[in-house]
Amino acid sequence: MQTHEIRDRFTNHFVNLGHTAVPSASLILDDPTLLFVNAGMVPFKPYFLGQQNPPFENGTATSIQKCVRTLDIEEVGVTTRHNTFFQMAGNFSFGAYFKEGAIKHAWALLTNPLEEGGYGLDPERLWVTVYLDDDEAAEIWEKQIGVPAERIQRLGMEDNYWSMGIPGPAGPCSEIYYDRGPEYGQDGGPAVDDNRYLEIWNLVFMQFERGEGDKKGNFEILGELPKKNIDTGMGVERVAAILQDVDNVYETDLLRPVIDAAQEITGSVYGEKHENDVRFRVIADHARTAMMLVLDGVTPSNEGRGYILRRLMRRIIRSARLLGATGATLEKFISTIMDTMTPSFPEIADNRERILRVSATEEKAFLKTLESGTQLFDETAAQVKSSGKTVVGGHEAFQLHDTYGFPIDLTLEMAAEAGLEVDMAQFDKEMAEQRARAKADNKAKKHGHVDESVYRDWVDNNPTEFFGYSDLTGESTVIGLVSNGQSVTSAQAGDEVEVILDATPMYAESGGQTGDRGRLVSGDTVLEVTDVQKIAKKLWVHKATVVSGGVELGQKITSEVDSAWRHGATQAHTGTHLIHAALRQVLGPTAVQAGSLNRPGYLRFDFNYTDQLSDAQLEEITLIANQAVDRNLAVNTIETSLDEAKKMGAMALFGENYGDQVRVVEIGGPFSIELCGGTHVDSSAEVGPVAVLGESSVGSGARRIEAYSGIDAFKHYSKEAALASGLASSLKAKPEELPDRIQSLTERLKSAEKEIQNLRTQQLLANASGLLEQAETIGTTTLVAVTLDGVSGADLRTLASDLKNRLAGQSAVVLLASVDGDKVPFIAAATPSAVDEGLKSGDLVKTFGQYVGGRGGGKPDMAQGSGSDVAGVDAGFAAVRDVLSSR
Template sequence: MQTHEIRDRFTQHFVDAGHTAVPSASLILDDPTLLFVNAGMVPFKPYFLGQQNPPFENRTATSIQKCVRTLDIDEVGITTRHNTFFQMAGNFSFGGYFKEGAIRNAWSLLTKPVAEGGFGLDPERLWVTVYLDDDEAADIWENIVGVPAERIQRMGMEDNYWSMGVPGPCGPCSEIYYDRGPDYGAEGGPEADEHRYMEIWNLVFMQYERGPSDENGNFEILGELPQKNIDTGLGIERVACLLQGVDNVYETDLLRPVINVAEELTGATYNENHDNDVRFRVIADHTRTAMMLILDGVTPSNEGRGYILRRLMRRVIRSARLLGAESKTLESFLATVMDTMSPSFPEIEDNRDRILRVAATEEKAFLRTLESGTELFDRTAASIKEAGKTTVGGHQAFELHDTYGFPIDLTLEMAAEAGLEVDMDGFNAEMTAQRERAKADNKAKKHGHADESVYRQWVDDNPTEFLGYEQLTADATVLGLVRGGQSVTTAKAGDEIEVILDVTPLYAESGGQLADRGRLVAGDTVIEVKDVQKIAKRVFVHKATVVSGGVELGMSVKAEVDETWRHGARQAHTATHLIHGALRQVLGPTAVQAGSLNRPGYLRFDFNYTEQLSDEQLEEIALIANQVVDADYPVNTVETTLDEAKAMGALALFGENYGDNVRVVEVAGPFSTELCGGTHVASSAQIGPVAVLGESSVGSGARRIEAYSGMDAFRYYSREAALVSGVASTLKAKSDDLPARISQLTERLKAAEKEIAALHQQQLMSNTAALVDEAETLGDVTVLIRQLPDGVTGGDLRTVGSDLRGKLAGRPAVVVLASRNDAKLPFVVAATAEAVDMGVKAGDLVKTFGEYVDGRGGGKPDMAQGSGATPEGAEAGFRAVKDALGGL
């Protein structure tokens, strides 16, 4: 039974029992406590916690939820039952049925004959566990369902009691296990051997309320819940193992094809040695998880969800290299996973190109990292062993991480493979030191690791006077020159130099506003200023290039701000205040600034908020900001004490350290009053239009709005207007009618695609009757071998093969089909029950055929499939299959 059919049967069983079918939620929910959805009940938490009333008829629901768990990522492949991505089928009751209903529903689906929509498992091989004192559940299992007492085992809190880990709902569990037989381990039920006895279903009886945990993890039961709930979870992958007759989750129809492709691309063979088997499983598991994460919008990065994705993808790439791959593999693995998963997740096809693009970019980058980092690690490991040591030093591991971009988890893996340990205390100390350097570098950005003591003389004796609020030019004296981290007295044309002046009109980067651009001029000397940074909040360091002439200490120069740059920066920074004020009006006072960046014409504004903003909220924020622009309010600045500023209601932002004297910027009175040292326009109308581009998540509980201001906003609106006009012209519709018109066209396109797919299927199936007439007899076996027209996919071949097998039922018959599909040749072998009884094994025939087309495949005795890389060998493969059948 294919996995997608297992899903369908589960859902239908509970829909027939009165449950509402709920689609899987995204792996990424707006829940600050979770990196990914890790259990089927997560999307239903508001109903279990009583925060919302369930909107489902009969107060019951069923779903098959996408889940990802990565805490024990290093165990993947070592055990044969662990996946980072899995599908959790669940049924839920919110105050409806309780223990007896949940137990009956589960038992019925598991044991009901396949012909009646069940899974057809042998009830004699099912065992159950209950919580130690849950006599009620034990009684239902024994006296109502009929499970013998000797197959009901009681287990403790660690195994059979559930809570969220915090005060709230809790309750006992009952788990269902399948006995896989003596080949898998010792007798005695789940308490004796959970490898032989595979857990397939967990029933949670949510009936109590618990208090907080003590230091030992114990908690008090406060009483019964006013509403008793049911939360159950059946592992789709584990049931697929049982119903497909395979040993583990890596050999089911969803993952084994990936291993087959990995064998083709690496030249290694699965099931030959343990280390390689682990690598094959890592490839299969992590590829699928990575694909599902990219599908739901995660992109590789160095933090949070993106880091998890990057780590998974890099483990796939490295495992393939260790198996023998010499070229790129990730795209092939992902394409295979998308083929196997698409029947259950049709949205994959719409995102196929995007997913493959992400994979290609990541693999290209990591292969470069892997080459340089692996070479360094090998040299390091060899030198450590030569010295008779067993530990990779913390500084060595940090160098791999910091210089070569080598993740520490990869270093740990490679060290373990080399029989070495890693000094993690030393590594963590290096990381801490780096964070401290980064903190300092934030204050004096772009000074690298220069010794800041070089600036000490100016910090102590000659702090820079900033004149830029009132003027854009100033006569200044060169007090200091720094080149390459060293104080110098002169610099010539072409030198990169840092200049310290007694006064300056150029703004130094701070408060999210980028530094001014400008120049220093004195006669023939022209120095282009590209950046200005503050040291100790007192000295302005002008990072510059000497374009012509020369400069020396004591020289008088005219410092000039690039007026165009400053004007755009002032517009963007003042627009940031407007966005903040509008946000607080729309979302309330809890939406406070968490960071910002302002450059001419553009701003991004980070704020603390846990929910995605709606289109309506974004429109309202943009409207309010532009209303303030239109009203042309004066932008007032006041210099005062910190206490007086707070008394005025001025906002102090995201942990800034303010001195005793501060600058308050006020726009439209109470609408926006903030502490801010940036440069601003004189009145709100000078900002020009503000165009809100959108908002996104930038971490747990934080979101980001991006916008244009001034001419950049005008140009943005002009481009949008031109785009809308062009689309309206093409569709011959008014601009206001475009949403409805595009929606209508989209629906028509979807309908046409469905119709084309249906016609394609009908065309294939319409020819099966004629094909049956062409079957030939080899001894006692009827054989139908055909290469179908080009372009028939492996899935369609399977459908046609199954249909032909049905038409040939009642006699020993074998169907062998293939079709050229681009440079590949998918092929299928299907055998009737009578042929199987004679000794035919479709899986063996698939391997025989595969030898002639450079392909591999597998399956069950009655149905198997594969794919080859040399379509030209098909005729020889067909003859080989005939020869094999002729010997029966």
């Protein structure tokens, strides 16, 4: 049975039982406690936490959620049960049914015959576990389902008690295991061997609230939840391995083709050596995870989600090289996994070109990293050998890994080839310290959820009516007041308060558009609204200051949007759509929106693209956007179903969850069609001019365009025109002649600077003979140690190199320092004879640097540094003399 059929059977089973089918959320959600969605229940957290009432008919739902877990990336492939990306099929009950229903529904799907929509698993091969004192669940399994008592095992809190790891919902759980047979391990059930007995489904009976503590059960149970809920998770990949009768999750229809592709590319064979099998599995697992992350809008970078993606991709590339690959590999692996995953995720097809482009760019960058890392390792190895040692320091190996992205296994391999070892004890120590820091940082971020329970009644019973698409003023009733997180009945002049109205014309921040500003007026009462935020996509919260009078619950009030603010914001928002459409015309469909910000007169647009835009491309984008303004295109909004919107070609944002009914903003027919809930002008001409300021990088594979709109664009163009006019007058040229005239002046300036530098160098070298006269002999070594005034580090290097060459026939050391403002650049150079005698420039600058508050480094024959303590120069020279005299 193919994986997409396993998914379909699961969904159909629960839909037929009255559950609402909920599409998978994006892997990226607006949740400060999560890097990625890591469990099937994550999108349902507001309902389990009691922040919102579930909107599902019958109080039940089912989903197959995309999940990513990356805490132990190094363990992937070592065992054959875990994936970084996986699909969690789940059914959820919010007070509708509890233990009996969850157990019966799961058992029916697993054991019903194929012709009845089930998976047809042999009931005799299924075992279950329950929590130690959960007699109720054990009795249901034995008395109602018919599982023999000997196949029902009781386990402790660490295995069979669930919580999110932080204060909140918790409860016992019951897990279902499949016996894969004696060839996989010893008899005795999951309590004895969880390799032979494979966990396929976890039924969580969410009925308690836990307090502070850790995941291992060191927390207090505070009491029962208002409703008893069910959260279950069935591992799609594990069930696929069983139904497809393969050894593990890596050999199913989704991942095995990637392993086959890796065999073809590398020449290695899967199944021959454990260490190679781990690499094959890393390639298959990481290729799928990387592809799904890029699909959901993540791009490689050096922090956050982008760092995880980059790390996964680099592990793929490195594993392929260790298996024998010599050229580019990532595109082939990613292309293969897209083929296997598209039947379950059709949206992959529309993003294929973009995903491959991101992958190819990242691989190209990493191959350069490998090249530079190899050079750094060679230098390190040479230093180790020259010192007579045979072990590369663990600190140096860790720096190669952490700072330069150079894999430790490559360092080990190259060290062995050079006849060296690596101090892995020190490397492991520094790696453990880094992980501890990362975990501490992650734990610090994993705080309790922001308490939005104060808004719950309004969210569920009095959602805000927004009428601001058509009107900027209107009558409203104050139905809620919140101050310092607490509901209050009134507020007085000078108070800052959150005001909840039954209806409002003020736009709440979303979709990149900032919230409206305005006033709330009732007789002598005036409140200035500085921001409007949205809670649970249903409730508008007006952040306001009471300027005069007082406000209280039930008060009738006039809501007034700041019309100038709204006009500027709508200009910018519509301008963003024009820029997006122009961008896709110039760059093609792979330039996908990755975020935006619109405020009056200004817009910022982020998009996924790997290359820097040229001046010509920016000029064309600006021209297309302003041509759309000039054409006075109609801006229409259409309320329709999500399916119809997609048929129209409307573009959606990554990470955004849309309901069944959506709002489409159409500009000039096919020119621009996007899903958007923001406010817009009525025609493109109202945007006014659009002035593109430029574009920049905001991470690997992500770019940003910034622009002005409306009167702000006009002011920008006016300033530029005035500047050009002033320059033309100063240079006695016509404005159109400015580029050539400025280029000519720049070339003349560069030539003059080069001539000045040549003269300075000649002067320095002319003084070299005088400096040699200051040489002193210490033991068998000649030392030239001189302080100069106002000489740059680059000029010091030129002078030191010349002096070293003049002294090449003897054992000599040159040490020069300069007082250049509040900086002390310094350099050391050693002749070949001095280096042979063990005098290394790098050691000398380290010694000198200690006295001038600086650091430095380099090669044995020349090293450079900089400090900030002028008073320590003489002491530094004295310390170097001591080094020479003590030899």
